[in-house]
Amino acid sequence: MGKTQNWLCGECGEVFGKWSGKCPSCDAWNTIKEFHEARISTGKTKLSAGRDLGAAKNAVRKTEPQQRIATKIDEVDRVLGGGFFPGSMILFGGAPGIGKSTLALQIFLKFSEKTKTESEPTALYFSGEESVEQVLHRAERVTKKFGEKVNQIFSTSSLEDICETIAKNSPALAVIDSIQMVGTENSSFGQLSQLRENAEILLKLAKSTGTTILVIGHVTKNDEIAGPKILEHIVDVVLRLEGEGTNEVRVLSSPKNRFGSTLEVGVFEMRGSGLAELKNPSEFFLAERAENAAGSAIAVVREGSRNFLLEIQVLTVKTNFGQPRRTAHGIGLSKFHLLLAVVSKFTPFKCGEFDAYCSVVGGMKIKEPAADLAICAAILSSRAEKEISADTVILGEVGLSGEVRSVGNLEARLVEATKLGFKKAIIPRTRGKLKIPAGLETTEVKSVLELVKMVFKN
Numbered sequence: 001m002g003k004t005q006n007w008l009c010g011e012c013g014e015v016f017g018k019w020s021g022k023c024p025s026c027d028a029w030n031t032i033k034e035f036h037e038a039r040i041s042t043g044k045t046k047l048s049a050g051r052d053l054g055a056a057k058n059a060v061r062k063t064e065p066q067q068r069i070a071t072k073i074d075e076v077d078r079v080l081g082g083g084f085f086p087g088s089m090i091l092f093g094g095a096p097g098i099g100k101s102t103l104a105l106q107i108f109l110k111f112s113e114k115t116k117t118e119s120e121p122t123a124l125y126f127s128g129e130e131s132v133e134q135v136l137h138r139a140e141r142v143t144k145k146f147g148e149k150v151n152q153i154f155s156t157s158s159l160e161d162i163c164e165t166i167a168k169n170s171p172a173l174a175v176i177d178s179i180q181m182v183g184t185e186n187s188s189f190g191q192l193s194q195l196r197e198n199a200e201i202l203l204k205l206a207k208s209t210g211t212t213i214l215v216i217g218h219v220t221k222n223d224e225i226a227g228p229k230i231l232e233h234i235v236d237v238v239l240r241l242e243g244e245g246t247n248e249v250r251v252l253s254s255p256k257n258r259f260g261s262t263l264e265v266g267v268f269e270m271r272g273s274g275l276a277e278l279k280n281p282s283e284f285f286l287a288e289r290a291e292n293a294a295g296s297a298i299a300v301v302r303e304g305s306r307n308f309l310l311e312i313q314v315l316t317v318k319t320n321f322g323q324p325r326r327t328a329h330g331i332g333l334s335k336f337h338l339l340l341a342v343v344s345k346f347t348p349f350k351c352g353e354f355d356a357y358c359s360v361v362g363g364m365k366i367k368e369p370a371a372d373l374a375i376c377a378a379i380l381s382s383r384a385e386k387e388i389s390a391d392t393v394i395l396g397e398v399g400l401s402g403e404v405r406s407v408g409n410l411e412a413r414l415v416e417a418t419k420l421g422f423k424k425a426i427i428p429r430t431r432g433k434l435k436i437p438a439g440l441e442t443t444e445v446k447s448v449l450e451l452v453k454m455v456f457k458n
């Protein structure tokens, strides 16, 4: 049977009938490469990648009413929206060394605790990167009760073998580490088109067996392998594990989730015994806070259904020559530029001739504008060399005319701050009646200029 010829964009993963220099879908240049559909057979099950997914659709309809299966790792379940859906395919991405294999193994170990008989494994683990001994060695660090799992761990890079084993056992969960390291017999590893083929084969397998397939995918720092991006289109759920190189906090998020929210995050700490859930992330983030340091402010940031207290640090120093330098970790650089401009324009503290560095302590990334005012306060505090009182949280979105706007879920955020012992809050002017938690003193500000007075009043 002849192969169908297609063209695949390495940037956005779109497939076309003919080649072109510029991708019609994402406008990237020179990213379109030839791509052949793959067909492989695994014993009784015939699986083919490509466009004909009619059979798979039927399978989806059949599995939909099924219940989610919780991983029993709370931070993972929260991000997933309660657990895995049977028959779904999950891509688990992240930079090398961040802890993907470790967390995937922990999920596998939790899952296989449910095994009733040895002949009916509930979870299988396939590693194309490590030998069974290496996986076991890792498992040994994570848990003591791994011995009987030996039969459920395989070291193979053959997609045929993996498919056959999954089709034969129909486990609830199969982990594949990593999609870049598995391939069919007659294909070369690591190629874009091959990644896509592999993913489509696995997706079909997941739908037809009802097995949840968790595939690990590497992302290089500068996204050199566009692979995971292509895969994101195919899979049901994308999980991402991130962290700053120098500290142990790891944040799990879900940029794509067909079955749940994409807003929730799970927070872990990398320890000698694997990834430990951080039940009280705010406490952890604030633990090393320097007392009475200028340039530090506390924001309350909402991620999904939880509120985190995060320390924002800003350092401003007079520029020696040329253009001022600006860097930002944990917030977007353009946001930092914008807030520096607002502070310069609407307060007496000009920043134009100052280098400015911003960092969110603990490696969390702030995506919402509710931390704007705290960032402005940290800038002001550093410029004025005057510390903000340590028991104060600062909340508010800042507009381009220096006005302070309201934030959502203000009351819940204040409750969280009170729980952690904060006594004062600077908040946006509110029209309606607010339920302020007992013991918290609030001050309303309506502009960044007012913030200057409030922050430094004591």
Ligand code: TYD
Pocket: 094, 095, 096, 097, 098, 099, 100, 101, 102, 103, 138, 141, 142, 270, 271, 272, 273, 274, 275
């Ligand atoms: P790993 O899961 O292999 O990363 P990935 O699969 O994303 O490439 O984790 C790599 C790092 O984690 C490695 O530097 C060692 C460290 N680690 C611990 O600190 N504690 C542990 O218990 C384990 C298993 C790994």
Ligand code: MG
Pocket: 100, 101, 102, 129, 177
């Ligand atoms: Mg790994």
